[in-house]
Amino acid sequence: MTAEINFEDFKPRVDAIEEAFQQKWERFRYFVLEPDRPEFAEGLNSFGPEGISLLEKAKSALTQAKEFQTEMLGRKSRLSALRKEIRNVAAADRGVAGQAMTRLELQMSQPLEIVETHLNHFIGTILTRQEALDVTLPGWRPRRGHLHPITLVRERIEDIFVSLGYAIEDGREIETDFYNFTALNIPDNHPARASQDTFYTSDGFALRSQTSTVQIHAMQRRGAPLRMIAPGRVFRRDTPDPTHNPMFFQVEGLCVDRGITMAHLKGTVAEFLRRMFGAQTVTRFRPSYFPFTEPSAEFDFSCFKCGGSGCRICKNSGWIELGGSGMVHPNVLRGAGVDPEEFSGFAFGLGIDRMVALMYGLDDIRLLFENDVRFLRQFD
């Protein structure tokens, strides 16, 4: 059994630890200060050669602070060894010795904890600053493509008519004379049949000059009642210029039922144009002539740009001419197997290309088929 020691013998050993602490502490004392104080950075100078960054010095200081802490307070420290000896202190002095040791422990551990916190904070601040991004740089956004404006307008038209109860139909682009003309009540001698106006293949078939051909097929296949639209490519022998192309897109609509009147034609076209060009749009019907409708009407709508007061788009008339329409000619109904005494119907047609030109302010429709990406990329 070891002999008991009293406090007088114990204290110098405590003091010796404190002295050792104080010697090394000298280098760390700056870091008790707030990290934004200039002395804090100055204190880092002893933690690395000149030329290395503050961040490196701070990291080195942090490492050394941790080592210092382990040396002074760790399991293998002199303090730890001394603590094991406290049971050898005489019982009367043991309390005082314990207090002295606890005080020393706090005296060392508290500032070192502060130092570590401050160094961590200091390092964090530098890293945050260094890793700051220019958030206005472009994101990694794959370039998406663009749909053709004709597709965009066609789909919008389709959506409107599907919501009004219409089916979408499509048919052949090269047609027989019968479907392109005869079934549409276009007489044999009509100028539209002439080869100035209609393309013919060497076998004598016609490139459809209107999508009304689809109406005939649809009536023959589905019978009446029927509501359909037929969007698609059509061909007319026009030399390309800013307002003409030998190929363009058209949509034709057909509604056949019992009791259909011109009021329904007007209501349908007006509703369509309101949805297309806005609720304020006014539609006007003028008598006209088409072989496949009787009575026939052209329709205009109030200029969406000026609202009717007159501007460049409407050529100062306040109205924009858009398409043709009418009550389906009884010969057309009969030819497609529908009894005109039982059923009546209306039909209308308009150029999608023209709508594209109007809606996007396009002044030369040849651009539609040039496929210049500088043009295409302006659309959705």
Added chain:
Amino acid sequence: MLISYNWLRELTGTVLTPLELRERLTMVGLAIDAIDELEGDSILDVEVPSNRPDCLSHIGIAREVSVIEKSKLQIPTSKVTKTEGRAADHAQVEIHAPDLCPRYAARIVRGVKIAPSPDWLVKRLAEIGQRAINNVADITNYVLHELGQPLHAFDLARLTDHQIVVRRARAGEKLQTLDDVERKLDPDVLVIADATRPVALAGIMGGLESEISQTTTDVLVESAYFNPDSVRGTARKLGMDTEASRRFERGADCANVLQAQTRCVELICEIAGGVATDDAIDIYPQPLPARSVEFRPARVESLTSLRVEPGEMQRILAALGFVETPSASPTVREGSQAAGASTFVVPSWRSDVGLEEDLIEEIARHAGFDKIDSELPPSNMAGEYQPVEIKRRDLRRALRSLGFDEAINFSFIDNAHDEQFALLPGLTTVSESAAERLVTLQNPILDEATRMRPTLLPGLLQAVRHNLNYGTRDISLFELGRVFATFKQGELPVEREALALVATGGALTEGRVQAEREFDFFQLKGALEAAVDAMGLGPLTFSSAAIAHLRPGQSAAIFLDDETPLGSIGRLSESLAQPYKFRQPVYLAEIDLSSLLESRGRPLQYAPLPRYPAVVRDVTLLVGRDVTFAELKQAIAAAEIADYAGVVLVGVYEGSNIPEAKRSVTFRVEYRAPERTLRDEEVEERQRKLIDLLLRKFAAELH
């Protein structure tokens, strides 16, 4: 058609201003394009619908105005005061082609003095864009614009034997027309001839030799009705379009022949002097029958929803010249009498009217289209997209999100492309000759574009060239469109819908100039697969194939997994890249979208999630370059290794450290047992078995 406001006022006594007339005429179907304000008169430019030749005259427009204003039309009454002798004593007329000329009337005025027209006549013609020539010629022109009947004046002295013969031209005959052009004639052309030679193109233009001149004293005034198709055919063939032909080819008024002639003769006597014959020689062997139309007033409302008073209907029809007849025609449908049906005789100038619906239109346009209600039809049908339409939308949007811009090209292309491209499987026909196999236009509008395109690729390549010219080097485009081929002469061509993609340069990132990576074969393949997948269709399979327009070794045929051939994909061949002057690789794909859309979609079906984890093993094999990944994959799947659950590619390496004829392929094999976790040694054993098999089958080495 130019209409003088003053002239119109003489015929109608209209109280409407030119601007009011513009509005009112437009709303009855005669749109006024423009009003030209002249000193003391306004000229209305009327857009006359092609079915209304009667409105190609002041009297025709005046009739519409009188209906609008409920006023009385003041038709000029003609009375020739001084006459002498019978026309037949001075000339003979024969019609040898009554099918092409149902009626011909000739009247003679002797002792005229040819001179410039009086000022009022010159001015009036000038206002409506007509050039004055001499008094007699100007009067015929004046009456044409007044009454709509084309007239012609011959110098009687120049007509051999004073004879008029209306006949088909003989082969080889020629005629110098008034515009000083020598016309070669053939038997399809109807001419007015004298005893020996043609003197006028019937209904189109007179001849130079029989023209009225300063020395003319006796004039033969022609007023006739020619068959519209005949006049149209000849005018088209000879490339002519005259005031006369424009009216005859749409249909003149056969009943107005004598009245217009009388008016003309009256004015000649008044202005140019001379004495007219008492009568005209009027050859009209088979008068055209008057048409009549049955009319049920109730139909007006049932077709237009307009409620028009019966009296107002009567007024409109009567003012337009329709005459109600008390006796119903024998063809009247049963029961229609009870519905208050009546029958109207159509005026001779309204060649466009033949049905009840036509009469309904007459009433509706004068009652006012603006009076018609506007309402949606009762809603009793469901709208529908075609199922393929939805898929097309999915396809377009998928391609858009993959960076492709949508192109649309003309459907006709240059025949120089005939042999350049491999066509889609659905268009491959047996015929060797491009002219028989492809669809050719008889009458192209662009000289070079004579074929209906059998492939979308030439258009897209042209678009690539266009964009490169304008400095865009990173281009990816797609197009959806029909392609065409003839399978059997005389039958409708085959139409298929095709999808084509073209890509060159690199895949761009928005806002950055440098492409992340250059396009290659696999990028385009991946884009196509992703787009097809977005439609819920596919998967596609690819196999190396020689394709006419693609570079060997970088070209593949595309199939559906049931082996339906769909199209091709690959890099554009050098020989095609050269004419386009492409200096960067261009990748192309084209597939038969019709076939793809007809294919069955992938069924969506839930599969239970695996309960035990899979174990994976990577293996790298050194194989010959002729061994494809597809073959390896297939061999692995067919090896029937227990608990095999799938294989995926890790990577492929070719190049240094590898023999030239070899390729290193690394793939990951997955094993999973349904009811337990596999032990390591079990997996090792399965993997070893698989590798042994592959090494043997493909003469491969472990790498």
